[in-house]
Amino acid sequence: MDISSHIPEPDKLAAVMAAFAAFSSALVVSWPYLFWDSLPQRMRKVESERQRIRKRERERLNAEKHPVSLRAEPRMLFKQIVDRFNLAKQAERGELVDTLRMAGYRGHAPVVTFLAVRLIAPVVIFALSLLYILLVVRPAVPLLLVLAMAAGIGALGYYAPAIYVRNRITKRQKAIRRAWPEALDLLLITVEAGMSIEAAFRKVAEEIGAQSAEVAEEITLTTAELSYLQDRRQAYENLGRRTGVEGVRAVVTSLIQAEKYGTPLGQALRVMAQENRDMRMSEAEKKAAALPPKLTVPMILFFLPVLFAVIVTPAAIQIAGIQ
Missing domain, CATH: 1.20.81 (Receptor-associated Protein)
Known part of the structure; x- marks a missing residue:
């Protein structure tokens, strides 16, 4: 005699659900013990591999016979000028350091050199301009006007280092x-x-x-x-x-x-x-597209006069011979 035939259908469904719930609960509780999470172990392996690569690179860089130093000391004259005129704050500016790095100059020495040259260049250019005007040009103008002209030319020396650095950045x-x-x-x-x-x-x-x-x-x-x-x-x-x-x-x-x-x-x-x-x-x-407009002026100045000379000269010689 089949006993299950006497069990009502709702009771059968409840028994099946209870068995499934018990199995699911047991599976959830035992899941961490049956299937280990390997992510922390893999992360530790990745970190150890990264540390090993860093150590190897440090050893390789330290083992070089002639390591390149990016911390060259600035010249004593430039350093004294920067300290004398209190330009250390400008040397610490991030914008100036980043600009010099983009030009290929790294470290503290190029910053000190740039500030010192920007301060020295106007004086040097002023002196050279004054000597050139007085000894070579010798204009018939008052001395005050000569000094003003030399001062104007010397003022351009303040912008000369920045122009040089920008040109270097563009080329780089x-x-x-x-x-x-x-x-x-x-x-x-x-x-x-x-x-x-x-x-x-x-x-x-x-x-x-x-x-x-x-x-x-x-x-x-x-x-x-x-x-x-x-x-x-x-x-x-x-x-x-x-x-x-x-x-x-x-x-x-x-x-x-x-x-x-x-x-x-x-x-x-x-x-x-x-x-x-x-x-x-x-x-x-x-x-390539901008090349034809750029060639217009050279062609007018150099090619057309020669072409006209080649065309007109024989006719002019014949006319002069007839006359």
Whole structure:
């Protein structure tokens, strides 16, 4: 005789639900013991690997026979001038330091040199201008007017160091823009080959040095900062701040996002390399399009007179011979 046939249907459903609830409760309680969470262990492995890479990079940089020092001491004369005229506050300004870094000058010595030269240059240019006007030009004007002219020329010396630095920044950024797409291609190849970002940066710096010393220098500094700084985000941000190039800043943003969220870096680098290559091509097209207007004035001044002379001279000789 089947006993289950005498059990009402609601009681059967209640028994099944009670059994399922008991099984689920047992499973939830025993889950942490049956399936261990490996995320903390993996994070500890990643942190230990990062510390090992940092230690290796420190040992490699310290083992170099001729390490490059970025903390060269300023000249004593320039340092005395800065201290004498109380220009130390200007030397601590972040804007001036960042501007000199973008020009390739790092450390405290270039800042002191810049401030001292900006103070000395007007005096030197004034003296040279005065001597040139008095000894070479010898104008028939009052001496006060000569002094005013020399002072006006000497005042330009205050802006001469800043103009030189801006020119240096422009040339440096231009060189970085030209070689940056190739550097991204090399970085993409090394990352997809399985290298860590520190090893990839070091390899790219070695390979790109023959083409662009500026890019190799910046990537080498970033590799050193990744080894020494605790916050890797700061090392990436320093790379974008030192160069001041939009393409480099975009790549820095992608590296920071990949570091923070764990997103794949290869696809982002591939897109960034193509965008930088397209930007370089568009700049070349702009220069080619601007070439015809620039050639108009030289053609009028140099080509047309010669052409007229070639055409008119034989006719003029014939007319002179007939007469």
